[in-house]
Amino acid sequence: MNTSLNRIRSLIPPPLIALMLAVFLFVFGGVLAPGFTNPDQAVNIARLAAFLGIIAAGQTLVIISGGEGIDLSSGALVTLGAILTYRLTGGDDAMILPALLLVLSVGALIGALNGIGIAFLGMPPLVITLGMAGVVTGVIYFYTQGQLIGRTPPAMGRWLSQALIGPIPGVIIVWVLLGLGMWVLLERTAFGKQLFAIGINRTAARLSGVRVNLIVVLTYMLSGALAALGGFVLLGFTQTVFLNLGQPYLFPSIAAVVVGGTVLAGGKGSYWGTMAGALVLQVINSLLLALRVEEAFQLIILGTILLVLLTMYGRQRSVRQ
Amino acid sequence: MNNRAVQLLNRNPYLLSLLLLIIMVVINRALQDNLFEIGPLNGNLRVFTPAILVAVGQTFVVIAGGVDLSVGAILSMTNAILATQIPQDATGDVFVRALALAIGAGLLAGALNGFGVTVLRLQPIVTTYATSFIFAGVALRILPEPGGRLPRELTSFWRNPLAVSPDFALPMSLIVIGLLILFWVVLTNIRYRQNLFATGSNAEAAYSTGIRVNWVKFSTYLFSAFFATLAALALTLGTGTGNPRAGDQMTLPSVVAVVLGGTRLAGGQGNAVGSIIGALILGLIGNIISFANLDSWVRPLVDALIIIAALAIPGIFGVMRRLTR
Numbered sequence: 001m002n003t004s005l006n007r008i009r010s011l012i013p014p015p016l017i018a019l020m021l022a023v024f025l026f027v028f029g030g031v032l033a034p035g036f037t038n039p040d041q042a043v044n045i046a047r048l049a050a051f052l053g054i055i056a057a058g059q060t061l062v063i064i065s066g067g068e069g070i071d072l073s074s075g076a077l078v079t080l081g082a083i084l085t086y087r088l089t090g091g092d093d094a095m096i097l098p099a100l101l102l103v104l105s106v107g108a109l110i111g112a113l114n115g116i117g118i119a120f121l122g123m124p125p126l127v128i129t130l131g132m133a134g135v136v137t138g139v140i141y142f143y144t145q146g147q148l149i150g151r152t153p154p155a156m157g158r159w160l161s162q163a164l165i166g167p168i169p170g171v172i173i174v175w176v177l178l179g180l181g182m183w184v185l186l187e188r189t190a191f192g193k194q195l196f197a198i199g200i201n202r203t204a205a206r207l208s209g210v211r212v213n214l215i216v217v218l219t220y221m222l223s224g225a226l227a228a229l230g231g232f233v234l235l236g237f238t239q240t241v242f243l244n245l246g247q248p249y250l251f252p253s254i255a256a257v258v259v260g261g262t263v264l265a266g267g268k269g270s271y272w273g274t275m276a277g278a279l280v281l282q283v284i285n286s287l288l289l290a291l292r293v294e295e296a297f298q299l300i301i302l303g304t305i306l307l308v309l310l311t312m313y314g315r316q317r318s319v320r321q
Numbered sequence: 322m323n324n325r326a327v328q329l330l331n332r333n334p335y336l337l338s339l340l341l342l343i344i345m346v347v348i349n350r351a352l353q354d355n356l357f358e359i360g361p362l363n364g365n366l367r368v369f370t371p372a373i374l375v376a377v378g379q380t381f382v383v384i385a386g387g388v389d390l391s392v393g394a395i396l397s398m399t400n401a402i403l404a405t406q407i408p409q410d411a412t413g414d415v416f417v418r419a420l421a422l423a424i425g426a427g428l429l430a431g432a433l434n435g436f437g438v439t440v441l442r443l444q445p446i447v448t449t450y451a452t453s454f455i456f457a458g459v460a461l462r463i464l465p466e467p468g469g470r471l472p473r474e475l476t477s478f479w480r481n482p483l484a485v486s487p488d489f490a491l492p493m494s495l496i497v498i499g500l501l502i503l504f505w506v507v508l509t510n511i512r513y514r515q516n517l518f519a520t521g522s523n524a525e526a527a528y529s530t531g532i533r534v535n536w537v538k539f540s541t542y543l544f545s546a547f548f549a550t551l552a553a554l555a556l557t558l559g560t561g562t563g564n565p566r567a568g569d570q571m572t573l574p575s576v577v578a579v580v581l582g583g584t585r586l587a588g589g590q591g592n593a594v595g596s597i598i599g600a601l602i603l604g605l606i607g608n609i610i611s612f613a614n615l616d617s618w619v620r621p622l623v624d625a626l627i628i629i630a631a632l633a634i635p636g637i638f639g640v641m642r643r644l645t646r
Contacts, residue, residue, distance in 0.1 A: 068587070070446070072573075121636025124586040126388070126446075130573055131629035138622025145618045251450055264444045296461035303454030310443045310451060 014261020018276035025283045033290040043167050045282050050175035053278035055230035056253035058223030060274045063257050065219045066199035066266020072129040074227035076136035077107050078246025081231025086241045091151025103228045111224020115217030152239045160236030182271035199267030256281055259309050334583030335595040342598050345605040352612040359490055363482045366494035367559055369604035371552040375571050376578035376596040378548025381541040383579050386521040386588030387445035392549040394456035395430045396568030399423040399553035401460045404469030404563020411472050424550050430456050431546025435539035460565040467564040479558035505593040522589025578603055
């Protein structure tokens, strides 16, 4: 059974398995909860998955970079991105672009600090990004003083959350464009090649001329900027902010990356996989909601499904091999 | 700083933690005059005890090269069990039965983690993240809302210092800390220690020398779950009640405490006594900030900056070592 599973995995790329799983769960959901499978629901699920997927983009890069790469500061950065946009625009459409630029810069700055701590102080990514999450949360409390003043510019809701082209909301288009951008970045640029190289073996990469430290810092910068962008986009949907807005997205974003077939050890993965992973997680979430399962059982079922998904393609080599 | 001091600290990472702890105690004492009086001492240590216990359990997993993100959820689950199984009129044997039930449930949770990591060969970070949902769900199922009230005799046994002589009393939590240190000392003198450290530094090499790597890894998840259950006991006795989300904010600080204590996240090296120190440092930082009369909206930022500075210290020493060479 084990070998046949391996054969399937080598025949079908993980992103495709995840996508098929998402479609299967969506269709199968109609059997469990009559009325679940319909076009409106599909658009709604894709829209919610888009927010998670955009937030998970930076996480994908960081995990591919290896060296136990992970970014636990992304949840707090999502919150900061949303709060900055909310406050700086004050509901003024003309301020959207300046706010977006500032949000991206702040995210990149925090990410650069993570990267510097990892590359130059030798701190484990888990530790420094966890510490940085605390710092960003502290900055949020200090900046807002607990008062969430501001407004969401009306244009953001129109462009991002509501139907833009036919029934498709703008955020899905943003997501697809981001997917194309991530593909170009990973597969068609020198940065992408070097990112995979340092993910596989840092010493070998350094010996073949890759400036490992630079790539690490750039990767965490991108991750920070993308997380902050996630907060900006999320504001278009929630229309309001709260101090804990981004935290619930942190671990699901990691799960989406892993479910999409990106290896946690680094050096192997794709953003297509993460996109499919985000869809899988969102279908499960929406289905559990549609079934009106009480919260306790929702958590138990979600945990069990995650374990099953991981068993399907998150397995590591045995020490005997 | 001279070369020898840097070398000494590099070889003994826990010395740095001890130094940091002393600094924190001095600052705390400067802000709080009665810190060493039995009342505040007892109260502080009692509040820190659950975090200390969780951090000690986390140490085992980290040394073996993993991480357990479900300890908070296990704490919530066993806290819910203890709070619902010990009614206000509970007798001794009811308490013992409830405790056995909680420990059994905790170990079962740890076994599920160990099964995921060793038999299914999943990465620890995602496995324990997935199982944490299951345990959090079970906690909510057992106790949907915060509640329950423990017998007063039971809670006051834990809350009041133990009177050794008429003019000398010992906080119960200090006894617990002493027992934890004793436990670690005993453990580091039996064969298990070698197996644990060898598994963490190089699992394949350890396997080829005949160490049953999977059993060692499995055992570390049992340890972390067991200590999370003890933490739940300390919390339940301390608060006298249950909260199904009690452990939500316990998981990530336990990792920070372990790292502050000089244990390497990469595995193969570490010390549970260091983790106790790490948890004490974290507790004292919170204390200092609340006594420093800071504006309440600045506190989280100051707290986080101190923690990240403390976490960066070993890295800064590493850079200094390279420069002094």
